[in-house]
Amino acid sequence: MSDSHCNGIPLTGNYRPAASSDLPPRRDSWLNRLSHWAWLETEGRRLLAFYRASRHPQCGFAALDDDGRLPEDAHPDTMITARMTHCFALATMRGEPGAAPLVAHGVAALCGPLRDAEHGGWYGALPREGESQTKQAYIHAFVALAAASAWQAGDPAAKALLDEIVEVIETRFWSEDEGRLREGFSRDWRDSEAYRGGNSNMHATEAFLQLGDVLDAPKWHRRALSIVDKIIHAHARPNDYRVVEHFDSEWQEWRDYNRDTPKDPFRPYGATPGHAFEWARLMLHLEGGLQRHGESVPGWLLEDAQGLFRRATELAWHVDGEPGLIYTHDWNDQPVVHERMHWTLAEAASTAAALLKRTGDAEYETWYRRFWDYIDSYLVDRERGSWWQELDRHNRPSNEVWSGKPDLYHAYQATLLPRLPLSPTLARAIADGAL
Numbered sequence: 001m002s003d004s005h006c007n008g009i010p011l012t013g014n015y016r017p018a019a020s021s022d023l024p025p026r027r028d029s030w031l032n033r034l035s036h037w038a039w040l041e042t043e044g045r046r047l048l049a050f051y052r053a054s055r056h057p058q059c060g061f062a063a064l065d066d067d068g069r070l071p072e073d074a075h076p077d078t079m080i081t082a083r084m085t086h087c088f089a090l091a092t093m094r095g096e097p098g099a100a101p102l103v104a105h106g107v108a109a110l111c112g113p114l115r116d117a118e119h120g121g122w123y124g125a126l127p128r129e130g131e132s133q134t135k136q137a138y139i140h141a142f143v144a145l146a147a148a149s150a151w152q153a154g155d156p157a158a159k160a161l162l163d164e165i166v167e168v169i170e171t172r173f174w175s176e177d178e179g180r181l182r183e184g185f186s187r188d189w190r191d192s193e194a195y196r197g198g199n200s201n202m203h204a205t206e207a208f209l210q211l212g213d214v215l216d217a218p219k220w221h222r223r224a225l226s227i228v229d230k231i232i233h234a235h236a237r238p239n240d241y242r243v244v245e246h247f248d249s250e251w252q253e254w255r256d257y258n259r260d261t262p263k264d265p266f267r268p269y270g271a272t273p274g275h276a277f278e279w280a281r282l283m284l285h286l287e288g289g290l291q292r293h294g295e296s297v298p299g300w301l302l303e304d305a306q307g308l309f310r311r312a313t314e315l316a317w318h319v320d321g322e323p324g325l326i327y328t329h330d331w332n333d334q335p336v337v338h339e340r341m342h343w344t345l346a347e348a349a350s351t352a353a354a355l356l357k358r359t360g361d362a363e364y365e366t367w368y369r370r371f372w373d374y375i376d377s378y379l380v381d382r383e384r385g386s387w388w389q390e391l392d393r394h395n396r397p398s399n400e401v402w403s404g405k406p407d408l409y410h411a412y413q414a415t416l417l418p419r420l421p422l423s424p425t426l427a428r429a430i431a432d433g434a435l
Contacts, residue, residue: 025356029365030372030418037419043380044415048091048099050385051408054084055102059126060109061085063406066397068385071404076126078114081106082142083409086427089149090416093430100153107150107157110143119188121168135189137173137181138266141203144169148207148214152427166211173204178251179226180204195254196247199266201227202275205282206425209289213428218293224286225298232279232304241304241311242271242331243279255331262328262336263401270328270336273316274344280305280312281351281417284358288423302358309351313367316344320393323374327401338393339400342379343410345371353418368418387411 030036050068054061060081062074085106091099113126121135122143144165150158172189173181181204184193205224212220235244235253246257246267262269283305290297315333316325325344327337349371356364378395379387386405392398413426420429429435 025360025365026362029356030369031353031356031365040415040419044412045096047386047408047412047415048087048096050405051084051087052098052102054080054406054408055105059113060106063404064386065404066381066384068405075128076109076114077406078110078122078124078139079142080406081109081114082139082146083407085110085146086142086149087408087412089146089153089155090412090426090430092153093427094435100155103150103153103155104157106146107155107161110146111157111161115164116187120164121172121185121189122165133187134193135172135185135187137183137197137200138203140165140169140173141181141200141207144207145203145210148210149427152214152431169204174223179223179230180251181227192249194249195257196249196251197267198231198243198245198247199272199275201231202279202282205279205286209282209285210425210427212289212293213424218295221286221289221293221295224282225290228279228283228286228301229298232283232308233298233300236276236279236308237300237304241276241307242315242333243276243308245270245272245275263339265401268328268337270330271315272328273312273325274327274341274347276308276312277344277347277351280308281347281354283308284351284354284422285425287358288421289425292423306355306359309355309364309367312348322393322395324378324391324393324395326393337401339398340378340391340393340395341401342375342387342389343407345375345379346410346414349375350414350417354422357422381405 025031053068053070054064056062056074056076058076060076061084062070062076063080065071085103088099088102092103115122122139123133124136124139127133147158147162147165151162175182180201182192183195183197183200205227208220208224212218244253246254248254258264258267258269283301287297287301315329319326320335320338324340325348326335327339327341329335349368352364352368352371356368378391381388388397389402389405389407390398416426419435421434
């Protein structure tokens with residue numbers, strides 16, 4: 001990896017506090033209450049304190065157990081490392097003492113042992129002897145997010161990381177013909193996976209929006225729009241806003257994919273309502289980003305975002321007799337996996353806030369408060385820290401899909417997004433003083 005850009009200074013450009021699509025919520029909205037902002041701030045700092053322990057002494061970050069400790073067999077993980085680096089970069093820009101060294105630790109791992117020095121790209125985890133490795137679009141999307149945030153936060157080694165991940169996305173994963181990302185490859189890039197994924201392209205959309213803002217490069221917003229157009233507007237909308245997660249290599253819907261393994265943490269069978277919320281929020285950020293960069297904005301972005309939110313609440317909230325959002329449902333709209341994932345609630349709350357800002361509709365205020373009431377009642381673990389990552393259908397801690405408390409990313413962002421404009425994205429907005 002070249003060190004020629006290690007001393008690059010993050011670009012700032014001309015910051016506008018809010019996209020023209022932002023509307024002020026009602027005066028009695030929680031989004032206008034300093035006391036609610038203080039609650040979010042306190043919760044965000046509590047989460048950051050808990051996840052400092054995920055720093056692995058060998059390199060990068062690894063998953064914590066329920067008590068916030070690194071297990072003896074904890075293994076450095078690229079997704080967790082990238083997410084932690086991203087979050088601690090945001091914390092660094094917000095003045096969190098001790099966060100910058102954690103960013104540097106993450107960047108060093110992503111520039112070093114987690115990177116394939118022979119073939120390029122990133123492993124899913126620190127390689128172990130005899131273990132096969134593949135190159136996955138999902139992982140690379142988070143490396144891009146981390147690199148952009150770390151560079152925006154001023155980490156001196158992050159520019160080289162950012163340059164390289166952009167090159168790998170450009171040359172390996174992005175398909176101009178498909179207008180989306182290819183999914184996976186063998187370690188040497190010779191063999192490609194006969195699968196295309198909605199989840200990886202959703203997180204690519206997130207990463208592309210941040211790349212567009214941090215690099216002042218509108219092409220990334222145009223690419224994000226291409227992904228959204230082809231996966232949401234062309235597939236979810238005709239399916240009554242149920243998000244299609246799985247496709248074959250020709251982008252034909254693959255509805256039976258993983259039917260026998262419905263509790264897969266990344267590619268579960270059926271539809272995942274949590275992703276409908278997440279897509280909807282990203283579409284509002286995309287709308288604001290396109291406006292901010294002077295690009296044409298399709299009118300259907302807002303319409304489809306509202307449709308996704310509506311259907312996700314209809315098909316997932318309280319549908320099995322208990323409060324909470326189910327993990328998945330089938331194509332007959334029946335629950336498949338009843339477990340409640342913490343990330344789903346975090347995304348639902350963040351999306352309700354985004355729609356409230358965008359439309360001013362009091363319906364989203366109601367949902368925003370409902371989701372946070374649920375998070376506070378069931379997910380926040382005040383005894384051992386962080387949030388329970390998963391609950392069963394009766395809202396008791398569970399480990400059917402996820403074990404321990406490996407993830408800061410969704411919960412921490414949920415404490416920030418309600419206080420930020422729809423555009424620019426997190427790293428750019430925080431760097432420019434929006435929060």
